[in-house]
Amino acid sequence: MTNPALPSGYDVVVLGGGVAGCVLAARLSEDPGRSVCLVEAGPDYGPRQQDWPRKVLNARALPRDDVWERHTAFYRIRARVLGGSSCINGAWNTWGSHADHAEWTRAGGDRWSAAALEPYRLKAVERMGLRTPPDDELSAWASAALVAARELGHQEVDMGACGLPGYGRPLINAVDGLRFNAAFAYLDPATRSRPNLTILGGALVDRLDVRAGRVHGARVVLDGERTTLTAGTYVLASGTFGSPAVLLRSGVGPAGDLKENGIHCEVELPGVGANLSDQPGVFMPLSPTAGLNAALAAKEADGKLYVSRMLVRAASEYCPDGAWDLHLLPTAGPPLFGSLPPGEYEAGISAFLMKPLSRGHVRLRSADPLEPPEIDPAFLTDPDGRDVAVLRSGLEKAQALAGAMRALAAPADGAPPHALSDAELRGRVGTYWHPVGTCAMGPAGDPRAVVDGQGAVHGVENLRIADASVLPTVPAANTQLPVLAAAEMLADALRA
Ligand SMILES: Cc1cc2nc3c(=O)[nH]c(=O)nc-3n(C[C@H](O)[C@H](O)[C@H](O)COP(=O)(O)OP(=O)(O)OC[C@H]3O[C@@H](n4cnc5c(N)ncnc54)[C@H](O)[C@@H]3O)c2cc1C
Structure with missing residues (x-):
């Protein structure tokens, strides 16, 4: 009333x-x-x-x-x-x-x-x-990822609705950039x-x-x-x-x-x-070929370079049937942090842990509203280490996706992220916000x-x-x- x-x-x-x-x-x-x-x-x-x-x-x-x-x-x-x-x-x-x-x-x-x-x-x-992004908003990287996901046996799904694991295009709330x-x-x-x-x-x-x-x-x-x-x-x-x-x-x-x-x-x-509870993730960097860099530069010149327009909902072995606990997110474009010389771009695939068990907290540092609170997301801290295991499974799946896209980007130097130690993985963890x-x-x-x-x-x-x-x-x-x-x-x- x-x-x-x-x-x-x-x-x-x-x-x-x-x-x-x-x-x-x-x-x-x-x-x-x-x-x-x-x-x-x-x-x-x-x-x-x-x-x-x-x-x-x-x-x-x-x-x-x-x-x-x-x-x-x-x-x-x-x-x-x-x-x-x-x-x-x-x-x-x-x-x-x-x-x-x-x-x-x-x-x-x-x-x-x-x-x-x-x-x-x-x-x-x-x-x-909200709208589904059309083909001309896809970068060469996103288009290749759609094809690769299909080749790997993932189903195409409606990302904006309750459904099944699979790949597709998220709905966008942006028009003309x-x-x-x-x-x-x-x-x-x-x-x-x-x-x-x-x-x-x-x-x-x-x-x-x-x-x-x-x-x-x-x-x-x-x-x-x-x-x-x-x-x-x-x-x-x-x-x-x-x-x-x-x-x-x-x-x-x-x-x-x-x-x-x-x-x-x-x-x-x-x-x-x-x-x-927040969703941690790890970015797997790859080395774009000259061809991919050129395609991304052309999109940028047209004003149509979006860092990503597709993702894959994937399930680890810990996930209940019919659900998914991972997002695999291929991205290519100007780096989120730092910068690169003109004509060069960052490309890679992130694996995000969508259903973390770890729990953090928000606490006050003082009663002053101007003082930011203490925020601890406690990423990857669940006592049995399941969150690390699921994330590692996601990185293996990201590696498989990258393998199907290797004509556009080669593996970066060093050990692949899924082979890193738990401590190294924790050191590279980011968030989906x-x-x-x-x-x-x-x-x-x-x-x-x-x-x-x-x-x-x-x-x-x-x-x-x-x-x-x-x-x-x-x-x-x-x-x-x-x-x-x-x-x-x-x-x-x-x-x-
Ligand atoms: C960098 C980033 C990227 C993200 N990307 C995506 C994405 O691509 N897709 C997606 O689905 N989600 C994304 N999210 C998450 C999504 O934006 C949030 O889930 C959503 O905004 C939550 O809505 P909310 O109303 O709870 O909080 P918010 O939208 O954050 O709103 C809280 C509001 O409260 C105000 N406020 C807080 N304290 C006070 C106070 N003391 N007095 C007055 N006002 C106050 C804040 O200023 C703010 O405007 C992202 C978030 C971030 C930060």
């Missing part, structure tokens, strides 16, 4: 204007009788592409300007801008397996099944303008013109005022001034690193950690900041659970969370489309 508008407040305040926050603000403000305020720490560049910095829009690179921390460990990179990480990400979209949905329904109920989420997935696909982010998709001029929607850019959420199991206000630093926003319902959407940090500063979390930071424990929830799980959903009796299947925070009456942090396990997918669909569903649950 809709709360009456408060004279000095809103019906709903959405805290964090990223992928999920944009969905929530747009959907919740569809009812003109509900006043909604969206609060984002980073800038709001507005609804028109021409007003955005070109660098942020460039879908051929991963921009690093509007981020929380510069010059930091790669796995800490996250956006600080209206539109969130959809403004700095790879702009491609895939969906997970039935095994992922089985995990989510066990934690959150039937609304998390593949069938129940399907209408929300379709809504997100439409609103984000420009990234179409969640702010464009959900906060278009018509949505922004709603009198019941307020958008605050440059507004840092410090903490929530939690007393007696209720939120009484959101303390925000807006244009350098401290202010308190009040609402009937508060929805956290500050992402996998931001949402637990806000909760912890608000006194909701593990009592011991709160005490260490001098924060009074209002609601003890040991799961806040625990259970961090899909962290989840730090405010995981689960039943109230589960000490690790932070929210229920509707995103309602256990023990706090009028507080919900609706971003990537609620997913208890990472899907065998890139997370943008699953987070968009989950936010669509959780917005509906809030309206019901």
